[in-house]
Amino acid sequence: MSGNTFGSHFRLTTYGESHGPALGGVIDGCLPGVPLTEALIQRDLDRRRPGSGGLTGTARKEADAVRLLSGVFEGETTGTPIAFIIENTDQRSRDYEAAKNLLRPGHADGTYLAKYGRRDYRGGGRASARETASRVAGGAVAAAMLAPYGITVTAYTVELGGIPAAVVKADDAPDRPFCAADPAVIPAWEARAKAAMAAGDSLGGIVEVVAAGVPAGLGEPVFDKLDARLAYALMGIGAVKGVEIGSGFAAARATGATNNDPIVTPPESNHAGGILGGIANGQPIVARVAVKPIPSIAVPQRTTDIHGNPAQIVVGGRHDRSAIPRVVPVVRAMVLLVLADLLLAQRRLAP
Amino acid sequence: MSGNTFGSHFRLTTYGESHGPALGGVIDGCLPGVPLTEALIQRDLDRRRPGSGGLTGTARKEADAVRLLSGVFEGETTGTPIAFIIENTDQRSRDYEAAKNLLRPGHADGTYLAKYGRRDYRGGGRASARETASRVAGGAVAAAMLAPYGITVTAYTVELGGIPAAVVKADDAPDRPFCAADPAVIPAWEARAKAAMAAGDSLGGIVEVVAAGVPAGLGEPVFDKLDARLAYALMGIGAVKGVEIGSGFAAARATGATNNDPIVTPPESNHAGGILGGIANGQPIVARVAVKPIPSIAVPQRTTDIHGNPAQIVVGGRHDRSAIPRVVPVVRAMVLLVLADLLLAQRRLAP
């Protein structure tokens, strides 16, 4: 009930502050017999590191080296909990001393204070983007478990700073700058990003994620629909403010005649995003998330201190200028976690 | 894990098919001492009945009379489970015999079959909109429990068939045709609805919901954010394909300087929709949902039968031409259920 565990059957529990000794997690419920190594997890972790995309990232350089502590024996999972740890090695807490009593607009400073009556002012604590390293590690284990079943998840950026990609060429997206869906849009995004950086400002964008190979029949009716679970997983990512499935908000402007997908082989459209009545229909599952511009900006902002006195703040520190592309592997990881959990829950994976 | 229970502390379990003997539910966890009558629940149920809005509804007329079976003694809740039942009185199953072997496009017929290996072909079974009566009844109990704490939830329609309302005048919205946010838009919506009906087609729209009085500090960090819970609850409504919080998808096109809400008293903006870092900040909580056009249309559609043979279908029966306005009280109910559950979980309600 305290928000740090995801899933019931493939269950990821995470811990760790951005400036504490370590962060990590425990995965409970992974099938036995899955080949798993630290290198396999590390590969996905490296993709969410600062500087891994085209947009200049944070100045903070962490090795983010993952170590497995349990649940793996002779190179395969045993069915017992898989614990992993990522030690924090580059913690410059003193950067935060200056502004420790000011609430940063758009951040969780004030709401954490309201909830807990205290906060670890060294960085964002649990609200830091660093927390997502544990999600990506969990997603890497889920991907390893699902691979033999032909289930794959791909995420990429379809819009940045208001500039959409014209087409989606998903295959190489994770290796492109910005994880861009379309290589042709990269120059325009680079220009947009440079302008934002020069202004001390930040950008938002839209990430799309596609899950292929999900068997028809997966999902639950009524409250616990597959799309409801995806919405929960994706809206639970820090900077996400909107989630849509298939045609999403465009469906609200369509009519039944244009929005219904005729049931033909092969399918001619996928307005439903692969889900009908909360249950997968066998087509690819498609979702999009709206990522807000990160709130840490160098522009002076009006705020208050923790005692309620008016103040002005200019956020320094080492920050990304957009959650994109670092959020892209996190979006992918969350969808993997949803599918691993539900496939286990619904007995779709042997044994 | 089977999808028919919502919440953990204020927990609603529902049952019932559209053409079975009855539908109903059990609410477990309501505080003792809440004044509760059948009339109070009935009032909200009547708001989601066919014909309650301006758009011509289904021809099916159900009294939808609710009966309380337990958990209330001398006019107040006792803290034990509150069971309610709504008997089905108008079941014309023979309407469905003709098309019982055809899969309706945009419906859950095929996915239920894939999941369960069988289906109750008399109407939508659990996927029927009738199921939402139990949600509304649960929401009415939640509203009664929350009322003394000054927490209120209001929902209204802000767009229909692609035509947005220009302004939001929330106060009388539940009593207006379409639960329209703006009375001025009603004539345009009526014209749009009539045209759709004449074409045998259907319309989608957008519903907005606002929760006032939610205390700052409510919510959980990381996976179980308040906005994640709302997204889960709202995406779990049958026709919903998108959910956004605060500025939502518009935030993806904003910059940090324009999207951050300055922390000033009184607040000057609410782009965050009342939630930062997954936790309420004390401002009103604002969400919007995209409602797809209902898939039951009189236009001929390509489909297959349950054996996979190509076929054509024209959906008859007694159907709404839009999920709006009937979905509006359901949206409100789901937000009430989220808040009741979380407020109890986080010890925000005495005792």
Add this chain to the structure above:
Amino acid sequence: MSGNTFGSHFRLTTYGESHGPALGGVIDGCLPGVPLTEALIQRDLDRRRPGSGGLTGTARKEADAVRLLSGVFEGETTGTPIAFIIENTDQRSRDYEAAKNLLRPGHADGTYLAKYGRRDYRGGGRASARETASRVAGGAVAAAMLAPYGITVTAYTVELGGIPAAVVKADDAPDRPFCAADPAVIPAWEARAKAAMAAGDSLGGIVEVVAAGVPAGLGEPVFDKLDARLAYALMGIGAVKGVEIGSGFAAARATGATNNDPIVTPPESNHAGGILGGIANGQPIVARVAVKPIPSIAVPQRTTDIHGNPAQIVVGGRHDRSAIPRVVPVVRAMVLLVLADLLLAQRRLAP
């Protein structure tokens, strides 16, 4: 979290007070395709009715007629929630008026008052033995689902009023007076029961339950052991004060050499009760529960009223003189519910 739901995958939610309009429940998660009728449930319900055993039961005569409301179509379960209702028809609440302000020793009157700040003084409310009718109905559905897998559960009385049965002849036990394990002990138990009744006093006893056909490998390690789940299920029955598995408390007095079961075919002993390390080993699962004498006795007792003033109470009303044999089908039902839930959770049942 409110105690009225059992299980996560085969989930029974119950409701209803002994003197309200009805009691009943909702079963969510039952596999589709299980043959199920009201008559099948009714048979098990009739076994827990007053007067069904050898010991004179309560004077209250309820038909306890069950009605199915959902989840069954054409004689088989559909996979959707199965709701059932048992209307209360014989409610003589006035019996309770006289003592409504006195706390009955050994009863939950005082603790419910401490918890809820109020209580339904007409009978035991939710703490009434009548609540167990819903458990037995749920167990009947579980039994129907498990039958094709060769899993059966049998319960019988092995001790009453301090007099043990010499041997266990389980086959006809449910049809014998007291559900006695051994027909030879019945005359002694009848004499003991008559003496207790004459004295206005009540008796306790011990019930044994055996589950056959449970596959090796069922159960979870560490906290959620199969024996832990059984202990939870059985200790959650009103009058139960002790639970043991296999040799139980006798194991505390044995040594490793005598308590270990040699691993031979066929097995020569079952001190482990079919469970090792929390996981079934394929032998029959054996548990015993200690049932306290029911606290409603005609002997004058010292107590207080709800304001704390000393008082004397003689409990009248219509009460059993022992929870045995009515508790026997409840013990069986709880074990069935545990197994149905866990077998589904661990993907041991197709599909």
Add this chain to the structure above:
Amino acid sequence: MSGNTFGSHFRLTTYGESHGPALGGVIDGCLPGVPLTEALIQRDLDRRRPGSGGLTGTARKEADAVRLLSGVFEGETTGTPIAFIIENTDQRSRDYEAAKNLLRPGHADGTYLAKYGRRDYRGGGRASARETASRVAGGAVAAAMLAPYGITVTAYTVELGGIPAAVVKADDAPDRPFCAADPAVIPAWEARAKAAMAAGDSLGGIVEVVAAGVPAGLGEPVFDKLDARLAYALMGIGAVKGVEIGSGFAAARATGATNNDPIVTPPESNHAGGILGGIANGQPIVARVAVKPIPSIAVPQRTTDIHGNPAQIVVGGRHDRSAIPRVVPVVRAMVLLVLADLLLAQRRLAP
């Protein structure tokens, strides 16, 4: 659902094999502001170490040094997950090579193999008693959180090898050999233990646990009774085969007149063990557990290998001769975890 998490509101997730790199856990849900240090946890861990009791323990010597990784800032908990790690430093896996293909009677070797299709044959893996170090660490945090509320839990041994303690003098029990309830019984227990050791055999016993300061009204009705939760927690300890509350199995032989506790001030008896109808009545909560003799004995035993071939086994390695006294702090820890979880769930702790 995979057994390695305990509790929902004060939630302990554990990981680690006896012969892997480390073991540890994550506590989620602890209130903020609780003073917490590694030394405080270490003190309880030292009490469950080999050689801490009077009975000769295992030859394995582990420092069991705990390190805190998150959730504590400036000496107090922050409300975020508290992760701890205990590195394994003394792993002599080669001890197990000889018997790696033999199933040890009374152990979980065969059932783990049936469940997972593989096992980490180096020691007991997750079924090792070493796993309980994480439980004790979790209990230490629970104790710290509950201390300001006057809630304390004490456990001690009341019977060993069939020899009961005559009286209970709880105060110094944790520091006595065997955690004996009565210092006078120690010589007899030492003689019994020496005889068992000489014979290569092992002993069982009975541990009692008392929780003081639990507020009246704590607990849930029906399925989720406080005693049901305690039974679940205690039966989930490796060697435990029986659990009783208050008079327990003795209640089965009493009558209502002798077993009912009169409601008088001060109380004259506590047959109920502080729980009525599943809810605490304000008296001390009393439970007892039956601990089986540990199955690792030097006596030759009949068994099979993992392929089903008959074999004989003599278990070597470094093993305790009884689970007592090492199980005593584990029993205490589990009761602390139950109370911490339930007190948070029921809003009995501020805020």
